[in-house]
Amino acid sequence: MKHSVDLLTEAVVRTQNPTCMGLDTRVEYFPEGFFASEKEDAAWLEEASEAIFQYNKALIDGLCDILPAVKVQVAFYEMYGLPGMRAFLRTMQYAKRCGLMVIADVKRGDIGSTAEAYANAFLAGAPAGKGRVSAFETDFVTVNPYLGTDGIKPFTDACREHGKGIFVLVKTSNPSGGELQDLVCGGKPLYEHVAALVDGWGAGQVGESGYSAVGAVVGATYPEQGAALRKLLPHTYFLVPGYGAQGGSGASLAGTFGKKGGGAIVNASRSLLCAHKKQPGTHFVDAARSEALRMKADLLSAVGGSIG
Amino acid sequence: MKHSVDLLTEAVVRTQNPTCMGLDTRVEYFPEGFFASEKEDAAWLEEASEAIFQYNKALIDGLCDILPAVKVQVAFYEMYGLPGMRAFLRTMQYAKRCGLMVIADVKRGDIGSTAEAYANAFLAGAPAGKGRVSAFETDFVTVNPYLGTDGIKPFTDACREHGKGIFVLVKTSNPSGGELQDLVCGGKPLYEHVAALVDGWGAGQVGESGYSAVGAVVGATYPEQGAALRKLLPHTYFLVPGYGAQGGSGASLAGTFGKKGGGAIVNASRSLLCAHKKQPGTHFVDAARSEALRMKADLLSAVGGSIG
Numbered sequence: 001m002k003h004s005v006d007l008l009t010e011a012v013v014r015t016q017n018p019t020c021m022g023l024d025t026r027v028e029y030f031p032e033g034f035f036a037s038e039k040e041d042a043a044w045l046e047e048a049s050e051a052i053f054q055y056n057k058a059l060i061d062g063l064c065d066i067l068p069a070v071k072v073q074v075a076f077y078e079m080y081g082l083p084g085m086r087a088f089l090r091t092m093q094y095a096k097r098c099g100l101m102v103i104a105d106v107k108r109g110d111i112g113s114t115a116e117a118y119a120n121a122f123l124a125g126a127p128a129g130k131g132r133v134s135a136f137e138t139d140f141v142t143v144n145p146y147l148g149t150d151g152i153k154p155f156t157d158a159c160r161e162h163g164k165g166i167f168v169l170v171k172t173s174n175p176s177g178g179e180l181q182d183l184v185c186g187g188k189p190l191y192e193h194v195a196a197l198v199d200g201w202g203a204g205q206v207g208e209s210g211y212s213a214v215g216a217v218v219g220a221t222y223p224e225q226g227a228a229l230r231k232l233l234p235h236t237y238f239l240v241p242g243y244g245a246q247g248g249s250g251a252s253l254a255g256t257f258g259k260k261g262g263g264a265i266v267n268a269s270r271s272l273l274c275a276h277k278k279q280p281g282t283h284f285v286d287a288a289r290s291e292a293l294r295m296k297a298d299l300l301s302a303v304g305g306s307i308g
Numbered sequence: 309m310k311h312s313v314d315l316l317t318e319a320v321v322r323t324q325n326p327t328c329m330g331l332d333t334r335v336e337y338f339p340e341g342f343f344a345s346e347k348e349d350a351a352w353l354e355e356a357s358e359a360i361f362q363y364n365k366a367l368i369d370g371l372c373d374i375l376p377a378v379k380v381q382v383a384f385y386e387m388y389g390l391p392g393m394r395a396f397l398r399t400m401q402y403a404k405r406c407g408l409m410v411i412a413d414v415k416r417g418d419i420g421s422t423a424e425a426y427a428n429a430f431l432a433g434a435p436a437g438k439g440r441v442s443a444f445e446t447d448f449v450t451v452n453p454y455l456g457t458d459g460i461k462p463f464t465d466a467c468r469e470h471g472k473g474i475f476v477l478v479k480t481s482n483p484s485g486g487e488l489q490d491l492v493c494g495g496k497p498l499y500e501h502v503a504a505l506v507d508g509w510g511a512g513q514v515g516e517s518g519y520s521a522v523g524a525v526v527g528a529t530y531p532e533q534g535a536a537l538r539k540l541l542p543h544t545y546f547l548v549p550g551y552g553a554q555g556g557s558g559a560s561l562a563g564t565f566g567k568k569g570g571g572a573i574v575n576a577s578r579s580l581l582c583a584h585k586k587q588p589g590t591h592f593v594d595a596a597r598s599e600a601l602r603m604k605a606d607l608l609s610a611v612g613g614s615i616g
Contacts (some may be wrong), residue, residue: 024422037437044436045443075418075425079434081443085393109452110383110415111482111549114332117383126387128352129345135353135389144417146454146477148484169454174419176456183493183501190498193491241419 002207004139004165005237008101009209009262011068013308017296018261020069020103021059021288022241022269023091024076025052029273031284042083049083052076055284056091059273060098062285063292069101071239071267072138092138102138103239107169109144109151116154123158123166140165142217142239145194149201152214156201159213165237166214168201170194170229173219173242191225195232202236211237211263218256220248220266227255230263238264243295244271250298261303268295310515312447312473313545316409317517317570319376321616325604326569328377328411329367329596330549330577331399332384333360337581339592350389357391360384363592364399367581368406370593371600377409379547379575380446400446410446411547415477417452417459424462431466431474448473450525450547453502457509460522464509467521473545474522476509478502478537481527481550499533503540510544519545519571526564528556528574535563538571546572551603552579558606569611576603 012018027035027048035051037044060070072095077088092102108118117126122141125132143155143166155166171181171191181191195216202212212235218226220242230238240256242248243266257264272295275287282290300306320326335343335356343359345352368378380403385396400410416426425434430449433440451463451474463474479489479499489499503524510520520543526534528550538546548564550556551574565572580603583595590598608614 026425040437040439041441045434045441048436073418073422073425075416075422075429078429079425079443081429081441082390082393082397084443085390089390107416107418107452108383109417110381111480111485114381114383117334117381117387121383121386121389126353128356129348131348133349133353133389135387135392144415144452144454146452146488147480147482148487148489150482150484172419172455174455174458176458177419179456179505180454180498180501181456183498185491185493185498190488190491190493193488197487 001163003163003213004101005211005213005215006207006209007139008069008237008265009211011101012262012265015066015068016300016307017066017068018265018299018307019067019292019295020071020265020267021063021067021272021292022071022073022267023056024073024269025055025273026076027051030055031276045080046083049080049087053087053090057094058285059288060095060100063289064098064100066289066292066296067100069103069265070095071103071105073105089136092136103140103142103167104136104138105142107142107144109147111147112150112154115151119154119158123155123164124162140167142167142169144169145197149197152201156205156214160205164213167217167239168194168198168214170198170216171218171222171225173221173246177219192232195229198236199233206235211235215239217241220253221246223248223252223256226253230256230258234258240264240266244268250302253299254302257303261307266299309471311471311513311521312409313519313521313523314515314517315447316377316545316573317519319409320570320573323374323376324608324615325374325376326573326607326615327375327600327603328379328573328575329371329375329580329600330379330381330575331364332381332577333363333581334384335359338363339584353388354391357388357395361395361398365402366593367596368403368408371597372406372408374597374600374604375408377411377573378403379411379413381413397444400444411448411450411475412444412446413450415450415452417455419455420458420462423459427462427466431463431472432470448475450475450477452477453505457505460509464513464522468513472521475525475547476502476506476522478506478524479526479530479533481529481554485527500540503537506544507541514543519543523547525549528561529554531556531560531564534561538564538566542566548572548574552576558610561607562610565611569615574607579603
């Protein structure tokens with residue numbers, strides 16, 4: 001069985017593009033005329049959710065040949081209730097059908113028995129009668145480490161049994177991420193303690209790519225810490241949010257990548273989904289594609305021109 | 309506008325019961341004969357989700373006169389996909405209609421723009437055309453502090469504008485919670501740093517009950533730390549998981565309560581939902597009710613016999 005992290009590594013090499021498109025899709029992102037509803041309440045949610053799926057579908061269709069992966073942020077779908085969650089599921093399924101690797105950005109984290117239910121929801125399938133049934137099955141989920149090992153183990157068990165992967169929050173991209181993450185405990189910041197746990201959680205599950213099933217979220221907005229974490233965690237795949245709209249750039253990320261430019265995938269959401277706002281008159285898919293190609297070139301130059 | 313924390317305080321005084329029933333409902337919990345499906349896959353999920361709602365409904369009907377609140381753990385519903393999420397929503401709506409306060413135990417946490425979407429999902433409603441539409445509206449949500457203030461602010465803004473409340477993970481009930489939470493930084497454990505943040509986040513929103521809209525999750529399994537946190541956080545309402553099946557007892561929690569036995573609500577899930585397994589021949593609702601009354605007496609004796 002190939003593990004998600006090996007498949008992701010292959011997809012990045014194939015496309016020569018360490019980018020994932022963050023489908024944090026919101027109606028405010030749509031170009032004029034894409035969506036207008038006169039409905040109210042539940043009917044509005046239905047129509048808006050359908051439009052969000054259609055927007056995602058168009059972007060996936062238009063960019064899937066140049067991208068290895070998408071990341072789908074569940075919050076923007078939960079906000080629209082059950083129709084939103086249906087759009088979340090359809091988006092992940094459609095991306096999968098188009099050959100993309102899929103990261104469900106859900107940042108779940110709870111005590112062991114509850115974490116097992118989350119692992120069932122996203123990675124393992126739920127026990128159902130004689131078999132298992134998939135709820136929101138995906139290749140990777142993001143998880144929160146605050147509850148420690150017993151809250152992570154159900155996810156790593158699911159990774160082992162079902163060939164999946166997780167990304168654990170280590171150093172997040174937001175301005176106040178450091179309030180807790182940078183607190184120094186026993187001579188090193190909290191996020192390095194988390195990094196050490198991540199290394200241990202993944203130790204038994206290093207794939208043929210050289211990376212383990214337990215990855216780390218490392219924000220593009222803190223490139224020095226990213227480079228330091230890369231040295232600490234040679235076998236950990238990094239999911240790097242915060243490029244583009246949040247401020248990260250390709251050159252600053254050189255140290256975040258591993259050997260041969262591998263080991264990291266950089267997420268961009270607003271800069272792709274809203275690219276049309278900076279390219280008046282251009283269709284939103286074409287605008288996203290040209291921005292994705294610009295970003296690909298920017299990241300490739302940071303890793304010396306090629307990956308793998 | 310009454311805030312959720314004031315309404316919860318009133319409900320606890322009215323029922324003289326600082327307990328919430330944790331609806332972490334799973335098919336394994338059902339008594340024999342309650343649910344059997346020959347269906348497979350999606351149809352099984354539909355039937356199991358309907359059974360879970362019916363189980364919850366029966367428990368709510370049978371215990372709502374003696375309980376102030378329920379806590380609904382979303383993981384066990386997400387596991388069953390869209391039918392599961394429908395059961396989650398129906399359970400919260402039904403509990404609300406029966407006069408119970410509702411805590412959605414979702415432990416969400418993300419960067420600011422994403423946290424706003426979660427706050428919309430659970431507390432504020434989502435912008436929808438000219439108004440706002442509720443997705444999974446509830447009185448309280450649980451949130452994770454790992455991303456710091458900008459990940460919490462959208463929730464506290466929603467609390468202020470919509471009279472809602474949150475419970476921030478401070479010291480969790482699980483065995484490995486201490487791996488990160490107990491790390492000592494600057495002379496005190498990480499969870500006390502989180503406690504100080506919680507105090508600040510709630511400072512402007514102390515209601516007539518004397519408690520703020522920003523509560524804390526403090527596990528029953530660490531009663532000494534609970535008592536220490538109570539002294540540090542006189543205006544913070546505590547949500548206390550881990551009673552019963554996880555090991556906490558009433559007497560040990562005396563120090564976790566505030567003045568006049570207020571300021572804390574203790575969650576029990578398995579000990580109520582599976583009470584029938586220890587009371588053979590008793591209907592599951594009657595078994596849960598008698599266990600809830602035993603637990604009420606246990607907690608009341610810990611606070612000196614009455615609350616408020």
